[in-house]
């Protein structure tokens with residue numbers, strides 16, 4: 547469902563029809579294709595729970611649904627969920643534009659069903675049978691290499707020029723880039739994995755997984771009231787993000803709907819910059835809290851800027867302390883990253899934390915799966931990262947290990963698929 551501004555609206559009905567359809571599957575397996583379910587090894591479970599008309603209402607978390615269809619893809623303007631997967635695929639040798647179109651059609655149909663809480667026909671996995679949609683979103687994008695491989699070079703957007711090399715980059719090419727990109731988010735880990743598994747199976751023969759990263763955020767309801775999330779450095783992160791209610795939000799985040807030219811198919815779309823940023827947590831944790839706060843420019847406890855006020859007080863970059871020093875240090879992260887320091891450049895940050903065990907030296911392999919959304923990377927991520935690369939006090943505690951830039955087309959309507967205007971236009 548989209549409101550008049552075209553933004554996705556969350557459905558929070560206690561028990562939407564679409565949710566019932568998946569949750570009642572166990573009881574109606576015969577009618578909807580028991581073959582799939584039984585093939586998944588669920589014969590016993592189906593027998594034991596044959597009648598599920600007494601199914602209890604889902605929690606608010608489970609029943610929340612974000613529509614797949616609409617002018618923009620879901621998973622951009624809505625809050626990042628508790629569980630996320632980022633995946634990149636490369637087209638298999640011989641897979642052409644037609645094969646890519648068929649894959650996007652399959653993927654879109656599956657994403658539409660799953661986000662509505664329905665079980666795709668023939669799905670025997672059983673992974674998310676008891677759950678509702680849990681705010682699942684599935685977002686699809688195209689990398690630069692996709693266009694040459696499908697004979698669509700002439701329609702590749704200029705905005706997909708490779709990102710410049712930054713001095714602090716230590717990028718692993720195997721975990722960077724890719725022909726196709728998929729972002730999955732859900733407030734339930736099984737619902738998120740279910741989507742990942744089905745999409746990966748549907749890619750067989752057409753595209754091969756290039757890399758995958760898994761991340762997390764705080765679970766909804768974990769705090770007394772909704773709060774801005776924290777990252778693994780313990781900071782409140784996301785405060786000064788553009789808000790959907792801002793006058794210029796759409797212009798900053800989405801390609802205009804009347805966009806023309808060879809890449810007119812990107813109208814209503816957005817560009818995602820993906821960076822895997824490892825945090826040097828052992829070094830960070832050794833800093834005093836006062837030093838940590840100076841590095842960011844905000845208080846750790848409540849996220850208030852060091853220029854005063856509360857978390858939401860506008861930052862005063864000119865404020866001077868009684869001793870004559872700047873309240874927000876010259877190399878503080880929020881000073882260097884602020885639109886005011888970058889000729890207005892801004893992006894929507896929608897990140898997931900990650901933890902992939904421990905490295906040989908005992909340090910956590912952990913950090914941020916940073917995803918920045920903007921209408922044009924040259925007016926968003928690129929100028930800001932150029933500045934951070936040179937003068938950010940936080941960069942001493944970070945390692946950029948992987949990177950990707952993806953063109954994420956606008957959303958599609960029922961019966962259509964994401965990318966159709968590119969692949970069939």
Ligand SMILES: C=CC1=C(C)c2cc3[nH]c(cc4nc(cc5[nH]c(cc1n2)c(C)c5CCC(=O)O)C(CCC(=O)O)=C4C)c(C)c3C=C
Nearest residue numbers: 777781782783784785786787823880883884885914930931
């Ligand atoms: C190129 C863009 C950015 C990268 C890369 C980046 C990495 C990064 N940031 C934090 C933690 C925080 N960032 C905060 C604010 C902030 N960060 C960016 C951009 C990048 N950050 C911007 C544009 C802003 C907003 C600046 C402003 O206008 O005030 C904050 C403060 C809270 C907030 O506003 O979100 C924190 C904390 C980490 C840990 C990190 C890499 C791992």
Ligand SMILES: [Fe+2]
Nearest residue numbers: 879880883895
């Ligand atoms: Fe930041």
